Amino acid sequence: MSEPLLQVSGIGKRFGGLQALSDVSLSAGAGEIVGLIGPNGAGKTTLFSTLVGLHKPDSGTIRLGGRDLVGYKPHKIAAAGMVKTFQNVALFLDSSVLDNVLTGGLMRHGVQEARELARTCLERVGIGAIAGKLARDLSFPERARVEVARALCTQPRILLLDEAMAALNQSEMDEFMALLRQLREEGLTLIIVEHHMRAIMSLCQRLVVLNFGQLIATGTPAEIARDPAVIEAYLGRSAA
Numbered sequence: 001m002s003e004p005l006l007q008v009s010g011i012g013k014r015f016g017g018l019q020a021l022s023d024v025s026l027s028a029g030a031g032e033i034v035g036l037i038g039p040n041g042a043g044k045t046t047l048f049s050t051l052v053g054l055h056k057p058d059s060g061t062i063r064l065g066g067r068d069l070v071g072y073k074p075h076k077i078a079a080a081g082m083v084k085t086f087q088n089v090a091l092f093l094d095s096s097v098l099d100n101v102l103t104g105g106l107m108r109h110g111v112q113e114a115r116e117l118a119r120t121c122l123e124r125v126g127i128g129a130i131a132g133k134l135a136r137d138l139s140f141p142e143r144a145r146v147e148v149a150r151a152l153c154t155q156p157r158i159l160l161l162d163e164a165m166a167a168l169n170q171s172e173m174d175e176f177m178a179l180l181r182q183l184r185e186e187g188l189t190l191i192i193v194e195h196h197m198r199a200i201m202s203l204c205q206r207l208v209v210l211n212f213g214q215l216i217a218t219g220t221p222a223e224i225a226r227d228p229a230v231i232e233a234y235l236g237r238s239a240a
C-alpha cells in the first residue's frame with residue numbers, strides 16, 4: 001500500500017514541565033477530511049503548530065508526500081504543501097482583502113502573479129466581490145473565507161483549519177461546510193479542529209481524538225461517537 005499524503009508518527013512536545021503532546025500519530029490520505037477533536041488544552045493547536053514548523057517536536061516524524069519535514073521552517077513546510085489557518089484570525093486589518101490574501105502567494109510568485117492568484121482564490125471561496133474591502137470591515141463569515149483564501153494562495157496539498165467556524169452561526173456554518181466539501185472535491189486534503197460536533201460528524205471521513213496530549217481514539221465518526229473513552233473525556237461533557 002502506498003504511503004498516505006501525510007504520515008505523522010510518534011510526535012512528542014514538551015513545554016517546560018508540561019508534556020503537551022505524547023507519542024501522537026495520525027495520517028491523512030489525499031482528498032480526505034480528517035477531524036481532530038478533544039477538550040480545551042488537549043494539544044490540538046500545538047499539534048497543528050508542530051506540523052507546520054512553528055514548534056519543533058522533541059520526537060517523532062512528519063512526512064508529507066514521502067518527504068520528512070521535521071526541523072524545517074514554516075515557509076519551507078508551506079512550500080512543501082502544508083499550511084494552517086490560525087485559531088484567532090490574524091489579518092492585516094488596515095489592508096484590503098486582496099492584499100491580505102496575496103501575501104499567501106508571495107512565497108512562490110512575484111507581486112503581480114500573486115495578485116492574480118489571490119483573485120482566483122477569492123473567487124474559489126465565493127468572495128470575489130469583496131476583494132477591495134478593508135479587513136477590519138469584514139463580517140465573521142467573510143473573515144473565515146478570507147483566511148481560507150489566504151491559505152489557498154500558498155497552493156497547499158493539505159490545509160489545517162483551527163476552529164475556523166468558531167464565530168459562525170448555524171446557517172453560516174452550513175455554507176462554510178459546503179465550501180470545505182467543494183475544496184475536498186477539488187482534491188485538497190483537510191484536517192479540521194472543530195468543537196461543533198454536528199459539523200465534524202457530517203464533514204469528516206475519519207476522526208482523531210486527543211486528550212491531555214495523547215491520542216485516545218481514531219475511527220469513523222460513528223465509531224468515535226460510541227467510543228467509551230471519548231464519551232468520558234469529551235463527548236459526555238459537551239452533551240451534558
Ligand SMILES: Nc1ncnc2c1ncn2[C@@H]1O[C@H](COP(=O)(O)OP(=O)(O)O)[C@@H](O)[C@H]1O
Binds near residue numbers: 018044
Ligand atoms: N507556547 C506554549 N508554551 C507553553 N505552554 C503551551 C504553549 N502552547 C500551548 N501550551 C499548553 O499546551 C497545552 C495544549 O494547548 P493547545 O495546543 O492550545 O490545546 P487545544 O488547542 O487542544 O485547546 C495547554 O496546556 C497549553 O496551556
Ligand SMILES: [Mg+2]
Binds near residue numbers: 044045
Ligand atoms: Mg486550540
